[in-house]
Amino acid sequence: MEVVMRDVVKRFGNFKAVDNLNLTIKDGEFMALLGPSGCGKTTTLLILAGLYKPDSGEILFDDKIVNDVLPKDRNIGMCFQSYALYPHMTVEENIAFPLKLKKLPKKEIEKKVNEIASKFHIEHLLKRFPGQISGGQQQRVALARALVKEPNLLLLDEPLSNLDAGLRISMRAEIRRLQKELGITTVFVTHDQAEAMSMSDRIAVMNKGKLQDIGTPEDLYMRPKNKFIAGFIGNPPMNFLEVGYVLNGDEIMLKGENFELSLPREISMNFMKKQNNERVILGIRPEHLSIGIEAPNTIKGEIFVVEHLGRDKLVDVKVGNDRIKVLTGQNFEGKMGDIVNVHLDLKNIHLFDADDGNSMKWAG
Amino acid sequence: MTVREVMQMINAKTSLSRIAIYLLLIILSLPIVFGYLWLFSGSISEEVEFGIVPKSITLKNWRFLWSEITIGTKVFENIWPITLNSILLAGSITLLEVLISLLAGYALSRMNFPGKDFILKTTIILHAFPGVALLIALYYVLNYIGMIDKITGVVLVKVALELPMATWMIKGFFDEIPWEIEWAAYMDGCSRLQAWYKVILPQIKPGIAAVAIFAFLAGWSEFIYSYTFLFSSENYTLAVFLKNLIGDFRFLDYGLLAAAGLFYMIPVIAFFLISQKSLVTIKFGGIKG
Known part of the structure; x- marks a missing residue:
């Protein structure tokens, strides 16, 4: 089922929780709504569910406006962060509940419940109550209950955030695989960019009620449209340094407190031009930095701390009042307090407007 | 002084103060215990000695x-039709009060409508209002709508006056149910009414039990309205019957009075024994934003 949101606005008093949202979710697509808490992503999900009514705008399911269709008639499966299992019913009754409300014959209900229970490996739990099973098992039951009625749309509200780290990673893959198997259109709300990156076909990034950008995980990672997306997606996050901008013919000079970088023509032509002496923000990811010998176009700094990540080391380097993170190999030997030269992979730098945070890269 | 001696002294001190506390509590509760003992001894004996010791056991008083x-x-009058009246009165009050407070409590907890805050505040004021002050006005009203000398009339009055408290109590229980559970019910295909009785009510069973117990006890011990609004003897309730037993002081039969009083108390005691657990879980929820 294709889902379209058109100019959707939702206010709570004077607070605009969702601000003029336009979003199209293709049939069978796995879409993540990603953003920090309070960005309006859960509100958006509840609007799709029909639990909140938008103040203006339209919601379309397969070209039909469903603004006034009650949640019970939307045929949506939903899995909540707290799982919201009914504590007074057994696991079996929980899963059978949506089918009972549809008044399916008893035999058929039994068959469907058993089918989905075996798919989620919870057959042995059917007679227990939600309070008697673990969090991971509760989550499987909640998913089974959401999917047993074969919904047209699956909504997941931070379904993994209450699981421990190991289980979370294995559930990521399982949900992803199941979604592709069933081909069910899915909207997934999360504040964890790694979750969104690893599971979704496309990600809609939201902040303060506004849609920031929408694209494939790779798109958003490689070509962030603004500073917010650049800082939110990717772990460890992108480094930002405020610098002065000087145009010198075709070359761009970036002047920091105690360093100067000059961008050759083939790099500088990727960016929109600015007035001389304006402030811009230089962004670069830790994996595009390295530590080496003194040379032009490097930044001198002092090692603040070295973090061991297992496969790599993450080096915090103090540059003036800023700190930047550099991802280095396991064999890096630097110690706290060492003076080092940080090399930048200039092909992978980003420049953002210091005022509105928009990327200065030419689109396309 | 060794550490051990100090510890012993502290222990002695705490157990001494504990004894003092228990003594005080026992003295304070003596009058109540004494009253019940008198009631029990009096009901099974011809005479009582020292106020509470039964002498020459008999069933005559029963x-x-x-x-x-x-x-x-x-x-x-025969006691059984009167008992039935009392059961009918208390039963109807319980049924109506539970049903209405469950609907009203849900609405006050879950829905937003103009005047909600006003209703929440005024219901409490209404409860603080002394019922006796309304006696004459209520008489007029009941008379006007033809409900005087009818048990239904007393039921309506009692339910109206008890309802605010019951609604507040049950609202607190609804407040505790997370929205997500109710939402899940809607997503699974419930209408609002279905979500209410299939998913939410089963979870506030202790609250329903508590309201039911309070309503039943209030109905069972209801006296002033029954006494004022019911005058045909076939409509009498146990409380009125008991009052009539004392009616004439010249021929007062204390043994009979004690037995009838005990008889009147039996359902209350039974109720408390059964429902202790539910009563303990009652708490009053505040207003959630």
């Missing part, structure tokens, strides 16, 4: 259960 009783020249 004769109202199987025969007509007369005190002086007055013949009293």
